[in-house]
Amino acid sequence: MTWGPALLAPNRTRFALWAPALGALTLEIDGRDPLAMTAGEDGWFSVEAECGAGTRYRFRLPDGTAVPDPASRRQDGDVHGWSIVTDPNGYAWQAAEWSGRPWLEAAILECHSGVAGGFAGVAAMLPQAAETGFTAIELMPVAAFGGTRNWGYDGVLPYAPASAYGDPDALKALVDRAHGQGTMMFLDVVYNHFGPDGNYLSAYAPDFFKADADTPWGGAIDFSREPVARFFIDNAIYWLREFRFDGLRFDAVHAIADDAFLDRMAAEIRAALPDRHIHLVLENEHNDAARLEGDYDAQWNDDFHNVLHVLLTDEAHGYYADFAQQPAEKLARCLGEGFIYQGQGSPNQKGKPRGTPSGHLPPFRFVSFLQNHDQIGNRALGERLTVLAGADRLRAANGLLLLCPQVPLAFMGDDIGSQTPFLFFTDFHDELADAVREGRRGEFAHFPGFSDPALREKIPDPNAVSTFEASRPVPGPEAQSWRALYKDLLALRHARIVPDLAKSKPLGAEVIGDKAVIARWQLGEAVLTLALNLGDAPVAMDPVEGEVLTTIGIGHTDAGLMPASFCAWWQQ
Structure with missing residues (x-):
């Protein structure tokens, strides 16, 4: 069995759900009598119904709880509501012959769909991004989440594009338009946890999670179970095949803690899509060079950002403490060998070794950046380097970023010298909203400038609409000169470095x-x-x-x- 609705014919759909904790399960189709689902092997329930694309449906548990399909392809608004059957072949692709671009040509612009104005807003950004020299747009996660505002790392329905950004066809149209102008599209996916609002899996499939382990964001997922592994591997292939994304960035795989699963997933993706340029990139605090010797193209190199942030700002608190001593030596190590931490003890880890030797890897196995959503948004006030560092030094650092043989990534607004913040924002309510707000402020209790509780009250409320609105990038006072700098350096990169x-x-x-x-x-x-x-x-x-x-x-x-x-x- 596979997860999610399968359109067998224009007016016939098979529904399936892995619910090993249940003895019975019912399918509800909006406006029709409920259908009892048939129990199969290994905890699967299934049923076929005379219905097609556009049908609203959900599952009813024996205790009366109505739940969406965890593999819903589209939601009717909220993640708690009806799921909708879609036709995977219903979109008419214009750039149908597109097969991608080589990884070595990548110059990436990371983008949040919400603050850009949804999928249509990102599409409107494409011409300027291409003119500047970016060859790839990387979307922060778009999987459906609770509410209408979120970074995307609280997703609970990994197959459904968030309705706040647009419907599935709007996302396909964005990818299609990008391909039509020669731009790759990457997607950030979260396979290490589910968000706290709208995740019903534990009610019918508690075995989806490990009973004896957690992540910093919720229950640890048990990838050793075949239905669980299939859920995520098929999800990766779904985004690449049905939406024609050119690559995926896998968030925080150190929290997955299952190298066998990671290697299996990459191998199955390669086997499923052999005729296209598909790029697979990791975020991995473990600095595990072995993962970069197989089917993965590269890893986000946080070390590059961290040491340059120290050199630009002299900050030495939080995770910058690991880079505060002899930062120039650490930068030289990063440029010459990839990772800075290759088994050395980390002060933030109380001396525990981190990383493995990486000097044998080619430089294009590392994605470097001066900023991304994390390093801006994880600050209490979301300040960009345009506010924290002198403009002359920041321009010089951008020269290193864009001409270094590591693959460069910029965050939306960098190329226009934006000085607006990128804040942490959510759209939770009631007790969860209170917990997130106070937890956010408590994070900074030991940071300089926030030891006084009264000062922490000035940290923007993640749930306030104003926090989201303040995060839209606005061109800075020297936007034209920043755009010219990026354009000149990226043109030089493509002409002289990439070949x-x-x-x-x-x-x-x-x-x-x-x-x-x-x-x-x-x-x-x-x-x-x-x-x-x-x-x-x-x-x-x-x-x-x-x-x-x-x-x-x-x-x-x-x-x-x-x-x-x-x-x-x-x-x-």
Whole structure:
């Protein structure tokens, strides 16, 4: 059996649900008499009905509780309400021949569909993103969640696009339009937990979860059970096949804690879609290099962001404490070897080792970024680096981001110098809303500036509509110059870095000042050299032979690499 409704004919649908805790189950179709479902093997219930696309349905448990289909393809509004049968072949694709682009061409812009104005709003962003030089848009999770506002990591119906953003055809139209202009579309998916509002699985399938384990966000999922593994593997293939996404970013796989499942999922995805460029990217705090030696393309490299944030802001609290000591040395390690933590003890983990050696991996196995939803939104006030760091230094750091052979990712608003915050927002109610609000404020009790409870009260309420509205990116006062910087650097990347990226390997990196590094990579027959100085004084460095590709700031003079400067050289 497989999860979710299967359209067998235009007017006939099979419904199935894994409910091993139940002895009976009923299907309710809106406006019709209930249908008893047939119990099969291994806890599955199924029934066929004379109905087609557009039919509203739900399941009724023996205790009288009505629940949506956990594999619902579309909801009639709220996640607590009716599920709707859809036709997987009902959308008429315009860019039907699109087969994708190679991973090495990726320059990614992460986007939240809600603050962009829904799927139609993201579609309106596509021409400017392509003109700037982004080749991929990555959507934060779109799976249906409780309420109308959420980051997406509280999803409870992983197959149903959130109705607040648009219906499934609107999402397909977004992907279609992107492909029509040559832009890849990636989707962030959450397979490590379910959100707290609208998850009914425990009522009929408690075996979906481990009895003796939890994640920081809820019950730990038991991937060793075949129906559970199938739920998520089929979900990944569903987004890639039916919606034609070009790749997936798997959120916090360290909380999945099942490498065998991760490897199986990637292998099945590759087997299911052999004729397209499909890109699979991990978020993994464990810095596990082994996962990047098989079917996964890359991992988000939090280390890159964390150490550059320290160099740009001098912040040393929270997770930045792991990068506060000798940050230039850590940045050199990141540029030369990928991960910074490759088995060393982490102060935030009380000395517990984190990571495995990664120096043997090519640089394109890492996705680097200066900002993303997490590093902005996890701040109490959601400040961007345009507010926290000097503009000159931030421009220089962007030079490193966009020309480094690691794959670059920017967050929506970065390319227009936005100074508006990106805050943590939800749409919970009653006791859950109170718990989230107070929990959010309690998180920052030990952070500088928030030890006083009165100051913590100024942290925006995640459930307030104003918090969501304040998170829409607005062009900053120097938007045109930021857009020009991104456009010039990405054009340079596509022209000079990308063609030889497949044959790239690091040649080492070294510290040349308290906040300055120089790094080199072999790219085919050429050598790329990048130098960055985020300090307040010039730093001495040996002359670099070759063509100067670009300079940000004053750059390199007889006095050395000047403050707030970035230089790139190309030696053939």
